[in-house]
Amino acid sequence: MKNLISIQEWMPFSEVFKKGVVKLKDECLIKILKIIPINYNLKSEIEKEAILNSYKIFLKTCNFDIQILIQSNKEDLNQIISKINNKIEIEKDETIKTISKNYINYINEINNNRKSTAKRFFIIVKAINKKDEESTKQELEEKFLKIKETLERCGNRVEEIQKKEETVEILFSFFNKRLSQI
Numbered sequence: 154m155k156n157l158i159s160i161q162e163w164m165p166f167s168e169v170f171k172k173g174v175v176k177l178k179d180e181c182l183i184k185i186l187k188i189i190p191i192n193y194n195l196k197s198e199i200e201k202e203a204i205l206n207s208y209k210i211f212l213k214t215c216n217f218d219i220q221i222l223i224q225s226n227k228e229d230l231n232q233i234i235s236k237i238n239n240k241i242e243i244e245k246d247e248t249i250k251t252i253s254k255n256y257i258n259y260i261n262e263i264n265n266n267r268k269s270t271a272k273r274f275f276i277i278v279k280a281i282n283k284k285d286e287e288s289t290k291q292e293l294e295e296k297f298l299k300i301k302e303t304l305e306r307c308g309n310r311v312e313e314i315q316k317k318e319e320t321v322e323i324l325f326s327f328f329n330k331r332l333s334q335i
Contacts, residue, residue: 165177165178166178166324169317169320169321169324170290170317170320171315171316171317171320172184172294172313172314172315173185173186173187173313173314173319173320173323174290174293174320175320175324176286180282181279181280181281181282182279182280182282182286182289182290182293183277183278183279183280183293184277184278184280184293184294184296184297185275185276185277185314185320185323185324186275186276186277186278186297186300186301186311186312186313186314187273187274187275187311187312187313187314187323188274188275188276188304188309188310188311188312189274189309189310189311189312190274190309191204191307191308191309204307204308207303207306207307207308208307210303210306211300211303211304211306211307214299214303215296215299215300215303217278217279217296218278218279219276219277219278219300220276220277220278220279221274221275221276222274222275222276222277222327223272223273223274223275224272224273224274224275224326224327225271225272226271226272226273228264228271230260230261230263230264231264233260234257234260234261237253237256237257237260238257240253241253241254275323276300276311278293278296278297278300280292280293280296297311297313301313
């Protein structure tokens with residue numbers, strides 16, 4: 154008879170803490186950081202050059218391993234279309250109604266061509282548990298602050314995940330994209 158391994162045994166982590174910290178089975182700790190990026194394409198050439206220079210500084214400053222994850226999910230635009238339709242019904246101005254209907258056609262085109270995606274960005278940092286767990290968590294916090302400081306110079310926002318449940322939700326979205334609501 155085959156030995157069946159439970160999903161808990163297969164997963165690479167053993168415990169999830171608050172502030173985006175996860176303990177791996179090899180006793181290392183990782184921290185998941187949420188990145189809210191700028192829209193680089195909307196920047197002027199001078200701003201783009203400044204952003205690239207700041208990003209180079211970020212890469213040079215982080216003298217530790219990082220992993221950058223980008224998660225793309227198909228957007229369901231039906232709720233947006235429904236809201237616009239509801240507003241069209243009560244709108245009196247025919248010009249606004251026409252513009253709104255054209256906008257719905259545009260949204261439907263995007264939706265039908267499957268070009269509507271939401272992207273989420275994360276950076277994962279790792280610390281090897283050498284001494285005790287608290288000092289390792291402090292090392293992760295220092296890495297977080299360094300990343301936050303340098304990426305914010307580029308115009309991005311770096312958010313620390315506060316709740317354990319949010320960390321679990323993010324992990325779930327990585328491992329089971331089909332069922333994830335994120």
